Amino acid sequence: MRRNFFFRLLFLFFLASVVVSSAMPIDVAAKKIKKQPVDEENTGARQTGAKPGKEEAAKRIGTDAEISPGHINARSAVLLEVSTGNIIFEQNADESIEPASFTKIASLYLIFEALKQGRIHLNDEVAISATAWRTGGSKMFVGVGSHVPLEDIIKGIAVVSGNDACVAAAEHLSGSVDTFVEAMNQKAKELGMTRTRFLTPDGLPAEGQVTTARDMATLDMDYLKAFPEALNYHSMKEYAYNNIVQFNRNHLLLKDPTIDGLKTGYIAASGYHLSATSKRDGMRLIAVVMGAQSPSVREREALKLLNYGFRNFTLVRPFSEGQPVAKARVWKGQKDEVGLYPAEEASFLIQQNRKNLLKWEVHAPSEVTAPIKADQQLGEVVFMVSGQPMKTVALVGGEDIPLAGWLKRYFQTLVYFRLPDFKWFNLFLGVISGLAIVVLLLLGRRAHKKR
Secondary structure (H helix, E strand, C coil), X not given: CHHHHHHHHHHHHHHHHHHHHHHCCXXXXXXXXXXXXXXXXXXXXXXXXXXXXXXXXXXXCCCCHHHCCCCCCCXXXXXXXCCCCCEXXXXXXXXXXXXXXXXXXXXXXXXXXXXXXXXXXXXXXXXXXXXXXXXXXXXXXXXXXXXXXXXXXXXXXXXXXXXXXXXXXXXXXXXXXXXXXXXXXXXXXXXXXXXXXXCCCCCCCCXXXXXXXXXXXXXXXXXXXXXXXXXXXXXXXXXXXXXXXXXXXXXXXXXXXXXXXXXXXXXXXXXXXXXXXXXXXXXXXXEEEEEECCHHHHHHHHHHHHHHHHHXXXXXXXXXXXXXXXXXXXXXXXXXXXXXXXXXXXXXXXXXXXXXXXXEEEECECEEECCECCCCEEEEEEEEECCEEEEEEEEEECCCEXXXXXXXXXXXXXXXXXXXXXXXXXXXXXXXXXXXXXXXXXXXXHHHHHC
């Protein structure tokens, strides 16, 4: 009887230890990637286990006075790098100004968004109403009562800035121009365009319709990030419809082969606008010039900004796209390893003459405990210039890793002796289990002698 009692006691103790050890997480906070030496001659990286808790750098990139592009001959201007959102140069960037045909980028944003969601299709036949046909200003010359494929309408908006095409697209997508304009303003709010108000989809003058160069740069950046395929239309040098050939009003397409967009605009009240974008050596810039005196001035100033940016700045991408920045061992999970990936593009914009001062650190644990979510932050990359943190990019798990079965969790807890928080717990379990076995052996020997 006594022997059966001790066997039951040992079984209950074992069962309790399984439950406790399987449920409790393994503390891996002390396991960090050790510091690695930095290559002092080149832009390099080092990894460390300490998390400094640094603040993000401002989106505005400081520039040296000697490499400034100088005054831009326009009312306002912004030069922006697309992947990071860093503003390289600004001049009166928050001055309110009528957007003119810049509004068509907001219209195209909604069109491409609806295409992506499957609500409309490129081969849709767009009905041309009398309202669209009567719209003045620049025209695609669609015929009233006709039906035009949506892709042709997009070309008419992007290439020849057709106001009639823009109104037709608004009616096709939202049923009415007013409803479409409401959606434009809602999208502007979502993108953080705090100083913009749209009243028309085409940019024809309307009292109270205003924007800023900063807001337009924000819109252009998000538009190109979300729909890079739109440049296939914006880069077209000419477009023919109804036997009428019209040329793209962005004449920089003819002057620089790297320029592939984006939009022009003009009304008498605000002057000539141009948003020009170019990609060189893997870096894309957007130059927004608003309120120039003539088309030639807006082109000259936009090209000056682009050349200034490419000549004096470089984009550093330290990690290969699609490859994990680090890997961590997974305890108690269905998989034993997880890759850590940047939550956003891990790149840094810096002046050419300062790029050797740029370093980065990867702060990531070498071990984590399941369960792991694909979007769960597990580390970070900190970019530093001259030792000062300038930008932080989160590292997240590349996949969901659920908990493993109880047997694997129990086994991994018992064998994990390296961490101080569980060392004594595991030792306690081992000692108690050993004493129980000794007691049982002694009791068994005593019972044998009695027999």
